Amino acid sequence: MLEYSMLYPSNTPTRIAMRLDGMWKFHLDEEGCGSESGWAAGIPGSEMIPVPASFQDFYTDKETREFTGDAWYETGIVIPAAMKGERVFLRFGAATHRAEVFLNGRKVGEHEGGFLPFLVDITGTAAYGDMNRIVVKVNNELNETNIPCGRTITLRNGRKMTKPYFDFYNYSGLQRSVYLLSVPERSIFDVDLDYSICGNDAEIRYAVRTTGEGDVRIGLIDEGGVMVAEAKGKAGVIRLKDAHLWQVRNAYLYTMRITLSDGSAVVDSYDMEIGIRDVRISGKDILINGSPVYLKGFGKHEDSDIVGRGFNIGVMKRDFELMKWIGANSFRTSHYPYDEEIYRMADREGFLIIDEVPAVGLFESLVNFLDAGTGKGASSFFAKPTTPQLLKAHLKAVEEMIARDKNHPSVIAWSLLNEPESKDEHSLPYFTAVFEKARELDPQKRPRTFAMEVSSGPDTCRCYQLCDFLELNRYYGWYIKGGYEISDAEAAFREEMDRWKAKGLDKPFIFTEYGGDTLASEHKLPSVMWSQEYQDEVLEMQHRVFDSYDFVRGEQIWNFADFQTTEGLMRVDGNKKGVFTRQRQPKSVAYLLKKRWESLPLDYKG
Numbered sequence: 001m002l003e004y005s006m007l008y009p010s011n012t013p014t015r016i017a018m019r020l021d022g023m024w025k026f027h028l029d030e031e032g033c034g035s036e037s038g039w040a041a042g043i044p045g046s047e048m049i050p051v052p053a054s055f056q057d058f059y060t061d062k063e064t065r066e067f068t069g070d071a072w073y074e075t076g077i078v079i080p081a082a083m084k085g086e087r088v089f090l091r092f093g094a095a096t097h098r099a100e101v102f103l104n105g106r107k108v109g110e111h112e113g114g115f116l117p118f119l120v121d122i123t124g125t126a127a128y129g130d131m132n133r134i135v136v137k138v139n140n141e142l143n144e145t146n147i148p149c150g151r152t153i154t155l156r157n158g159r160k161m162t163k164p165y166f167d168f169y170n171y172s173g174l175q176r177s178v179y180l181l182s183v184p185e186r187s188i189f190d191v192d193l194d195y196s197i198c199g200n201d202a203e204i205r206y207a208v209r210t211t212g213e214g215d216v217r218i219g220l221i222d223e224g225g226v227m228v229a230e231a232k233g234k235a236g237v238i239r240l241k242d243a244h245l246w247q248v249r250n251a252y253l254y255t256m257r258i259t260l261s262d263g264s265a266v267v268d269s270y271d272m273e274i275g276i277r278d279v280r281i282s283g284k285d286i287l288i289n290g291s292p293v294y295l296k297g298f299g300k301h302e303d304s305d306i307v308g309r310g311f312n313i314g315v316m317k318r319d320f321e322l323m324k325w326i327g328a329n330s331f332r333t334s335h336y337p338y339d340e341e342i343y344r345m346a347d348r349e350g351f352l353i354i355d356e357v358p359a360v361g362l363f364e365s366l367v368n369f370l371d372a373g374t375g376k377g378a379s380s381f382f383a384k385p386t387t388p389q390l391l392k393a394h395l396k397a398v399e400e401m402i403a404r405d406k407n408h409p410s411v412i413a414w415s416l417l418n419e420p421e422s423k424d425e426h427s428l429p430y431f432t433a434v435f436e437k438a439r440e441l442d443p444q445k446r447p448r449t450f451a452m453e454v455s456s457g458p459d460t461c462r463c464y465q466l467c468d469f470l471e472l473n474r475y476y477g478w479y480i481k482g483g484y485e486i487s488d489a490e491a492a493f494r495e496e497m498d499r500w501k502a503k504g505l506d507k508p509f510i511f512t513e514y515g516g517d518t519l520a521s522e523h524k525l526p527s528v529m530w531s532q533e534y535q536d537e538v539l540e541m542q543h544r545v546f547d548s549y550d551f552v553r554g555e556q557i558w559n560f561a562d563f564q565t566t567e568g569l570m571r572v573d574g575n576k577k578g579v580f581t582r583q584r585q586p587k588s589v590a591y592l593l594k595k596r597w598e599s600l601p602l603d604y605k606g
């Protein structure tokens with residue numbers, strides 16, 4: 001059980017949530033001496049850097065961009081005297097990949113894992129009505145005991161370098177907002193919600209957890225500001241006549257007002273937006289509120305110029321506008337849970353999210369999406385001395401992700417791994433533990449799945465049966481028989497699909513990755529690989545295959561936009577499979593997708 005509340009930090013009549021974003025002091029620990037040198041009490045130099053942001057792309061020298069080790073951040077805040085008597089926390093939206101937090105020179109907390117929030121209790125350490133110094137040591141090394149997986153090597157010149165087992169740049173730092181948060185001593189800690197829909201009516205089952213005793217009351221307020229239902233008690237059922245359902249691309253959000261009272265005095269009050277909808281898989285159908293949906297959309301990344309993986313509210317807005325323009329209805333948060341603001345926006349805009357835990361690179365290869373098919377790197381990843389530790393970190397990330405995201409109507413499924421090695425006997429117990437954890441923790445028992453690369457095929461994968469629907473990442477026509485061989489690629493693709501079909505699984509399949517790299521600068525008639533014309537041809541072929549199998553119930557192209565990766569022979573300054581450029585302008589394939597997605601009905605094949 002998490003020792004802190006994962007509720008989104010908001011101001012309420014009883015709570016204060018102060019964003020500490022802005023320019024922070026910053027220092028890279030080149031010598032690895034910060035801890036012994038007492039930087040916890042104050043870091044050297046006068047360098048300043050924006051928070052939130054990745055630190056890598058601001059500077060003009062390569063040593064800073066590629067820095068591997070501890071990056072130290074510092075800021076000063078006056079903690080209002082009015083917060084005395086409350087429980088006071090620092091809340092980090094994410095610190096990639098691990099952090100230690102110090103307040104006024106004293107260690108107050110630490111966290112492992114770079115893509116989920118954590119809170120540090122500073123109630124007893126804070127100087128109220130006075131200046132407080134916050135120092136954070138953030139480490140970005142990769143290993144095989146935490147997710148995502150990779151290695152950290154030391155070059156002959158003594159500098160460290162990361163070797164990710166995944167295909168996105170190892171951006172790091174304080175990439176999401178930091179808050180100073182005060183909540184009452186007795187407070188609302190968590191809420192579980194689950195829905196049943198019956199005709200026009202809905203049943204909302206709720207369970208509130210509190211710290212300390214008190215009377216819990218629930219109020220449900222509609223979009224017009226009218227209180228439409230009320231309930232009392234820590235757990236119960238709210239029956240709502242003529243409920244407005246949250247529908248795909250047609251969202252309706254109620255505000256749930258939770259109060260904790262002592263007699264007539266309200267001790268804590270918390271509002272959250274909720275959407276009434278249910279998600280079920282029935283045979284090959286993915287059902288939202290009982291109606292089949294076909295997923296159209298993207299695998300994305302949090303990635304943009306200059307701020308890297310730092311949350312950028314403007315980029316978020318642009319991305320949603322582009323997704324609406326192109327006729328998408330969904331995305332996968334490949335390959336880690338995104339900033340909370342993105343889920344809030346998806347709730348509002350009616351997008352469906354497959355929420356992915358940062359379990360990527362569970363395959364010992366730097367280019368697993370290539371090597372897997374050749375059998376390289378196929379030694380057992382799940383029977384190493386490090387496996388128990390890895391599993392522990394993985395389960396903790398699943399717990400944190402579900403605790404954070406379970407009440408977003410947009411979240412319809414949990415993607416529990418991306419392209420792991422799933423072919424050997426040791427994978428099954430590991431996967432089973434992860435899948436069971438997700439089932440146990442999710443009050444809505446949403447579908448669970450993992451994304452499979454091509455070597456996890458119908459005859460080789462040992463774990464696909466755990467999935468409520470299958471996610472396939474397939475690059476026929478790109479990594480497999482690209483260019484003039486595309487007709488053979490199509491044949492090979494169909495052969496694989498026929499083998500899946502022969503299994504008679506009676507489950508939906510979603511393509512969570514497909515496509516091919518394309519340079520926005522290149523046009524060629526007739527096409528060659530990397531030209532925009534070829535991207536169109538690959539997609540046309542892949543779509544033709546999707547359309548031939550009724551169990552394919554969704555397509556999320558790789559990738560929404562071009563994104564940064566580690567430099568190397570495989571990538572021309574990043575991965576160029578974007579439908580949009582990194583600057584969020586369309587490649588020509590965007591028009592092809594727009595035409596297709598606008599013409600496919602929501603219940604396509606349903």
Ligand code: EVA
Pocket residue numbers: 166167168335369418419453473513558575577
């Ligand atoms: C690619 N293929 O090759 C993508 C990667 C992605 O960026 C994959 O899941 O199979 C991976 O991360 O472009």
